[in-house]
Structure formats: C-alpha cells, structure tokens
Amino acid sequence: MKLSDVVQIVNGTVLCGQENLEREVRLGFASDLMSDVLTLLADDILLITGLSNNQAIRTAEMSDILQILFVRNKRPTKTMLDLAHEHGITVITTPYSMFRSSGLLFKNGLDPVY
C-alpha cells in the first residue's frame, strides 16, 4: 500500500516527509525494542512503535527503514524530526494504539515481516 493509505487507515498526521506519501510500503513491524528491529533483513518496512526518542530514528536509519508510525499520539521532538528529514524518513503519528494500528493495517493488506 501507499504511505498515503497508511495515513488514512490509522487517521494519522504526517510530521515529516509529506513528499513521500506516494511511496509503496509492503511490510509492517511493530516493536518498541530496537535490537529486534535491527535483526530485520527485509526492505520496504513500516516501523510501528511507541518509542519516541532519537534511537527510534537512528535504528530506522541503520536498518534502511524509510517510514515510522508513532502510536498513541507520541510527538517526536524537533531534533528527531530533523534527523528523520536528513535521512529521508517519513514520520507519521496516530492517536490509535499499537494493537489497533497494526490490526487495521494488516486487515487492509500490509503484510507482516514474520
């Protein structure tokens, strides 16, 4: 699905990377554990997390993940958004929980990594 579909499905707000909403994303991975994210080998992943700190952005950068969905209205800091922008990472926030967001995205065709 396109990132614009993700935004619509989770009633999201795009905080960074508005210009990338036509980008396709194939897989979803929900985790607050960054070491777990670092084990992923697949591409085209949407990271769904409640961990709103610099390491979430850094981990995405290191893992070549180009889109992050922060759940429960987590608001990344300006430093985080600057870092995301620098690395072409689109940042979306949703009022929904990780469970609800993952469920809706799965139901609408976003595949799991495992």
Place this chain on the structure above:
Amino acid sequence: MHVSYEVRAGDFSIAGKVSSTVKGILKQLNLTPAHVKRIIVALYEAEVNVVAHSFGGKIDCDIDSEQVVITVSDTGPGIADLELAMTEGWSTATAEVREMGFGAGMGLSNIRKNTDILKIDTGKGKPTIISMTFRLAEGAEHA
C-alpha cells in the same frame, strides 16, 4: 582507509552518530547495500553498548577492497562473564537504557550474527575490545 572516532559514555542524544557517519563513508565507497547493512547494524549495536555500559571509548575503522575491520574499544568496566553476556536475553542494562529501546540482551548476538570474524577481549575491571571483521570479497557474502 582509516578513520577513528571517540564515543562518549552515557550520552544517548548522540548514540549512533558514529555509525551514521561510517554508513555515509561505506555508501560513498559503493559497498553493496547488504554489506553496508550488516556492518552498520553490528557497529550501531556496539556503539550503543559503549554509550550504555562503558566509561567511554573509541571506534576505529580500517577499510580496504577486501574487508572492513572495525575495532570498538572502551576503558572499562569490562564484562565479567562473556559467555553469559553472549546469551540472547541476558543483560545488565539500566532502566534508562531500556527506555531507549535497548537492553534486551540482543546486542552481542546481533553483532555476532552480522560479522565474519568476531573477537572480544574483556574481563571484570578491564577494558573491552571488540574486533569485527566483515569480508567484502565476492562469494563471501554473509549468510
């Protein structure tokens, strides 16, 4: 090519900065995306370990056409039981480290999975020196 960087202990605001810089260098040198990813994942885990667990240290990278050798060394306090520390799920991380999304005891095993040769020299009260070799030659792609 040799580059060297200092890593400050405890400062999570800049944890990952060295890995980010090295990633830029590796991409400029036209390493394959698969090589870049496994080198950088291992380096980032090691860099976070220095920030989270040590008194501070440094990262040295030696890059040539055959291999990348990265040495991550700190000034202590060392790992008392390395075999235990290599066990997935075992960790001495503080609550602060866990809040950063790490400290689940996966760091060293993630490093091991991504390196071709891994050497760790440590001990209680000693510096820890982690030497990671990544082969770049054709046919040496890591499984």
